[in-house]
Amino acid sequence: MASLKRIVSGAARAQLLITRHNIEDLRPIIGMPLVAVVALGVLVHSGKSELAPYALVAAVLMTIGQMGNFVASEIVFQDRNEQTLELLVASPAPYYFVLLARVLVLTSLGAVGALQAWLIARLCFWLSIPVHHPGLALVTLVAASVAASGTALLTTALFALGTQVRTFQNAINGPLYLLGGVLVPVAYLPAWLQPVSPFVFFYWAANLLRAAFLPGEPEHVARSLAAILLLGVATGLLGKLVLSRMLDHLRRDGGLGLT
Amino acid sequence: MSTRLHSSGWRELNALRVFRQGLVVGYRDFRDFWSLKSWLFGWMLRISTNAFAWVLLGRVVGSEARLEYLLVGNAIATGPAAALWASNATTWARYDGTHPLLVIAPSSLIPAVMGRTSIWLFNGLTTSAATFALFTLAFDYRPAGGGALWVPFVVLLVCASTYFFALFMGALLSNRSRWRNMALDIAGTSLLAFSGVSVPVSFWPAWVQAVVAVLPVSHGLHAARILLEGGPWHEAWRSLALELLVGAGWLAVGLFTMDRLFNGGRADGTIELT
Numbered sequence: 336m337a338s339l340k341r342i343v344s345g346a347a348r349a350q351l352l353i354t355r356h357n358i359e360d361l362r363p364i365i366g367m368p369l370v371a372v373v374a375l376g377v378l379v380h381s382g383k384s385e386l387a388p389y390a391l392v393a394a395v396l397m398t399i400g401q402m403g404n405f406v407a408s409e410i411v412f413q414d415r416n417e418q419t420l421e422l423l424v425a426s427p428a429p430y431y432f433v434l435l436a437r438v439l440v441l442t443s444l445g446a447v448g449a450l451q452a453w454l455i456a457r458l459c460f461w462l463s464i465p466v467h468h469p470g471l472a473l474v475t476l477v478a479a480s481v482a483a484s485g486t487a488l489l490t491t492a493l494f495a496l497g498t499q500v501r502t503f504q505n506a507i508n509g510p511l512y513l514l515g516g517v518l519v520p521v522a523y524l525p526a527w528l529q530p531v532s533p534f535v536f537f538y539w540a541a542n543l544l545r546a547a548f549l550p551g552e553p554e555h556v557a558r559s560l561a562a563i564l565l566l567g568v569a570t571g572l573l574g575k576l577v578l579s580r581m582l583d584h585l586r587r588d589g590g591l592g593l594t
Numbered sequence: 595m596s597t598r599l600h601s602s603g604w605r606e607l608n609a610l611r612v613f614r615q616g617l618v619v620g621y622r623d624f625r626d627f628w629s630l631k632s633w634l635f636g637w638m639l640r641i642s643t644n645a646f647a648w649v650l651l652g653r654v655v656g657s658e659a660r661l662e663y664l665l666v667g668n669a670i671a672t673g674p675a676a677a678l679w680a681s682n683a684t685t686w687a688r689y690d691g692t693h694p695l696l697v698i699a700p701s702s703l704i705p706a707v708m709g710r711t712s713i714w715l716f717n718g719l720t721t722s723a724a725t726f727a728l729f730t731l732a733f734d735y736r737p738a739g740g741g742a743l744w745v746p747f748v749v750l751l752v753c754a755s756t757y758f759f760a761l762f763m764g765a766l767l768s769n770r771s772r773w774r775n776m777a778l779d780i781a782g783t784s785l786l787a788f789s790g791v792s793v794p795v796s797f798w799p800a801w802v803q804a805v806v807a808v809l810p811v812s813h814g815l816h817a818a819r820i821l822l823e824g825g826p827w828h829e830a831w832r833s834l835a836l837e838l839l840v841g842a843g844w845l846a847v848g849l850f851t852m853d854r855l856f857n858g859g860r861a862d863g864t865i866e867l868t
Contacts (some may be wrong), residue, residue: 366779376793381655502636509643519650
């Protein structure tokens with residue numbers, strides 16, 4: 336157990352060092368919160384400043400989502416390209432846990448988007464948006480980062496398999512944000528699309544985050560958090576399966592080797 | 595033969611041939627990214643679902659007029675957003691190692707670069723047309739103006755002026771290609787945030803309006819809105835002329851920057867593989 340802790344903390348530290356020097360890793364954190372400018376612009380211009388939290392929720396969830404789908408999902412692919420995969424697989428530490436720690440670091444960094452979006456609202460629009468349930472907001476952001484990590488564990492294993500899945504990487508985020516009601520609550524979607532939404536963790540996270548900005552008592556908190564975590568764990572376990580099958584495949588076919 | 599070699603007519607023909615060959619390379623670049631299937635179910639799915647959410651925001655604020663504004667803005671904006679990719683494509687010759695070869699070739703580098711990168715301009719035009727068609731069906735949108743027939747040409751102009759701007763960006767970034775994706779993200783989001791796509795330009799502070807006025811998209815988009823709403827033609831023409839002027843300006847700036855950079859590279863030894 337102590338050794339697992341060391342592996343996880345070591346991998347997390349390594350990822351932070353890699354990310355600090357990699358502009359590509361920081362793209363979503365710097366670029367995505369700009370979404371808040373557009374969304375706040377639309378809401379304020381329409382005289383709906385009270386809906387400003389929608390813009391913040393969209394900006395932060397999209398930042399977390401992009402960190403998962405475009406940064407964390409690249410880890411295995413990069414490990415293969417840089418031939419660190421061979422070294423990691425040969426070491427006694429389980430690769431899955433190394434990966435888990437690194438993915439978690441990246442998706443948690445996405446939560447910084449919340450601060451940026453809040454500052455954009457404050458400094459560009461002079462809006463002070465009170466967070467009525469800061470505890471709920473924080474717990475939801477943590478849960479969303481965990482769930483995004485689960486998805487990223489699955490996608491990082493898939494994306495390393497071939498170029499065809501790149502299409503999937505490019506395609507996946509738009510539909511996930513739309514179905515998850517990240518910017519526009521699901522109630523506004525066409526009725527035939529709505530039943531799919533509860534299978535997307537963004538749906539539960541967006542509802543909880545929006546509720547955190549409302550003065551009233553938030554509803555279904557435990558159920559929503561459970562749903563987010565459940566979806567995260569389910570995709571994470573599926574990722575573990577795909578990853579171990581991929582590594583088995585590489586070992587069997589002699590696909591691993593330093594040049 | 596030698597007299598033909600020095601005549602300007604031959605040079606023009608040569609530039610056109612180089613451009614065409616560049617376009618073939620550009621098409622191969624494009625096919626590296628997308629097949630028809632992946633373009634439809636990867637690229638278009640992402641672009642249209644993203645734009646769809648922005649249009650629905652009009653429903654959230656409870657106004658059909660806002661929804662229509664967002665629909666037109668976001669459907670057209672997918673075009674310039676895609677055309678801006680050309681800035682990225684401009685830096686690819688560095689990675690391929692073809693940049694030094696292009697520099698030493700007797701023909702100018704510019705038609706080769708423009709040929710290769712202009713494929714993204716056509717991608718922009720097609721993307722915008724497809725998104726528009728999709729939204730017309732999804733939201734049952736019917737333009738009021740008879741000028742709607744001219745809108746595809748306006749979109750072409752907007753995509754072209756954005757493409758010229760992208761050439762300038764690409765030239766600036768060619769020695770700093772580490773930043774190319776970040777620059778594309780920020781330029782794309784900012785350009786679309788302030789150019790009247792989702793909110794009228796007049797909503798933003800005066801200094802933002804002044805910057806937007808010399809950037810591509812806003813004037814052409816304004817013209818497209820007038821044509822779709824059946825507004826006065828003279829106003830549409832005025833905006834179109836401004837977009838054309840802005841586009842021509844960025845083409846000139848882009849070509850000048852490229853030329854300076856390539857000549858500078860010859861002098862200071864930065865014509866190298868990145």
